[in-house]
Amino acid sequence: MSHFESATPSSVVRVSLPSKPPFGYDIPIGRGLRHCAGEMIAAVHKPCRALLLTDDTVEVLYADDVTASLAKIGFSVVRHVVPHGEASKSAGTLFSLLEAMAKEHMTRSDLLIALGGGVVGDLGGFASAVYQRGIPFVQIPTTLLAMVDASVGGKTAIDLEAGKNLVGAFHQPSLVICDPDCLSTLPANVFSDGMAEVIKYAFINDKVLFEALLREVHDCMEEIIRLCVEDKRALVETDETDVGARQLLNLGHTVGHAIEACSDFTISHGSAVAEGMVIITRAAVKMGICEAKTLSSLVALLVKYGLPTECPFTAEQLYAVALSDKKRAGGTITLVVPFGVADSRLVTVPVDALEGYIRAGLAED
Numbered sequence: 001m002s003h004f005e006s007a008t009p010s011s012v013v014r015v016s017l018p019s020k021p022p023f024g025y026d027i028p029i030g031r032g033l034r035h036c037a038g039e040m041i042a043a044v045h046k047p048c049r050a051l052l053l054t055d056d057t058v059e060v061l062y063a064d065d066v067t068a069s070l071a072k073i074g075f076s077v078v079r080h081v082v083p084h085g086e087a088s089k090s091a092g093t094l095f096s097l098l099e100a101m102a103k104e105h106m107t108r109s110d111l112l113i114a115l116g117g118g119v120v121g122d123l124g125g126f127a128s129a130v131y132q133r134g135i136p137f138v139q140i141p142t143t144l145l146a147m148v149d150a151s152v153g154g155k156t157a158i159d160l161e162a163g164k165n166l167v168g169a170f171h172q173p174s175l176v177i178c179d180p181d182c183l184s185t186l187p188a189n190v191f192s193d194g195m196a197e198v199i200k201y202a203f204i205n206d207k208v209l210f211e212a213l214l215r216e217v218h219d220c221m222e223e224i225i226r227l228c229v230e231d232k233r234a235l236v237e238t239d240e241t242d243v244g245a246r247q248l249l250n251l252g253h254t255v256g257h258a259i260e261a262c263s264d265f266t267i268s269h270g271s272a273v274a275e276g277m278v279i280i281t282r283a284a285v286k287m288g289i290c291e292a293k294t295l296s297s298l299v300a301l302l303v304k305y306g307l308p309t310e311c312p313f314t315a316e317q318l319y320a321v322a323l324s325d326k327k328r329a330g331g332t333i334t335l336v337v338p339f340g341v342a343d344s345r346l347v348t349v350p351v352d353a354l355e356g357y358i359r360a361g362l363a364e365d
């Protein structure tokens with residue numbers, strides 16, 4: 001049963017986590033929901049001090065709407081704004097945020113609300129995981145990537161100079177409020193980045209989503225987001241700590257991470273994942289694992305949503321970097337391989353075999 005009587009989300013996805021109280025949380029999805037944030041949050045947390053964490057771009061666009069809604073219901077809101085961009089997922093930004101929380105005398109009965117993309121969500125999630133050993137937090141994702149991916153699943157992290165997401169915690173939100181109207185202000189390239197993850201879900205196991213993506217998505221983003229959130233929910237519920245089926249979410253990511261690293265992070269995550277999905281799918285075609293039409297369907301969708309399909313690096317360059325990928329375990333590596341549209345499976349191979357996949361995936365003929 002949904003908590004929300006007067007605010008009207010078009011759908012509510014419930015993430016169940018049986019291992020610890022409160023055993024899960026809701027993800028209401030609906031246009032304009034940011035204006036009802038106060039009411040919705042009050043249904044899961046009594047009015048208190050709320051630190052609203054956002055970045056300098058999102059603050060201008062949406063922080064006033066959320067603040068007004070929270071204030072109306074009796075929350076006392078303190079705003080904390082960080083510069084936009086990945087550089088804010090740093091130890092320095094984290095500690096300034098934690099000091100600000102302490103200066104406000106926030107306690108474990110107060111709340112952090114992360115309003116923004118995956119950067120703000122990961123930073124705010126991690127700060128709330130470690131401040132006083134854990135306080136509640138709510139996510140209001142404003143990018144497509146944050147709505148369909150980063151805000152679901154409870155992974156929080158900051159970066160080190162040695163690499164991305166190296167310090168983090170699993171910390172589940174109390175609520176995730178998803179307002180697709182926020183997507184209207186996203187730059188086209190940031191929207192496309194999110195579409196790479198959407199296409200990923202379709203190729204993992206979602207035929208309905210695949211069919212929807214063949215049509216025009218801009219008018220039905222609520223439904224697209226719902227399908228993706230359901231997909232991630234299902235994988236997260238079966239595998240809360242990322243040891244089994246959840247690894248399917250890495251489709252395109254093993255090679256994608258290598259592409260990002262080879263480009264010194266000038267190629268965006270979404271573009272790198274798009275290129276990574278093409279490489280693994282083309283390799284699967286060459287190895288007789290899937291049909292050529294699976295690859296052409298993938299390439300057509302990526303092009304339709306403004307994503308690149310070819311990467312500028314050689315197999316040697318990519319393999320060298322992929323070898324140091326943190327997802328490698330012992331002498332084997334688990335790859336996510338498409339066996340068809342909406343049918344990807346985990347395949348564990350010796351680490352050396354990865355080079356063969358990359359080589360096969362890069363060659364055009």
Ligand SMILES: NC(=O)c1ccc[n+]([C@@H]2O[C@H](COP(=O)([O-])OP(=O)(O)OC[C@H]3O[C@@H](n4cnc5c(N)ncnc54)[C@H](O)[C@@H]3O)[C@@H](O)[C@H]2O)c1
Nearest residue numbers: 057084085117118119142143145146149150155182185186
């Ligand atoms: N925790 C997870 O499970 C998980 C999963 C995937 C990605 N991530 C993390 O998410 C981060 C990437 O997230 P992202 O792509 O959302 O990046 P981001 O948070 O940097 O947002 C991208 C840009 O869009 C701007 N923006 C955000 N919302 C906007 C809006 N509605 N209108 C206009 N501009 C807006 C931001 O200011 C920023 O400049 C990475 O750090 C990645 O590691 C985490």
Ligand SMILES: [Zn+2]
Nearest residue numbers: 197253269273
């Ligand atoms: Zn990703």
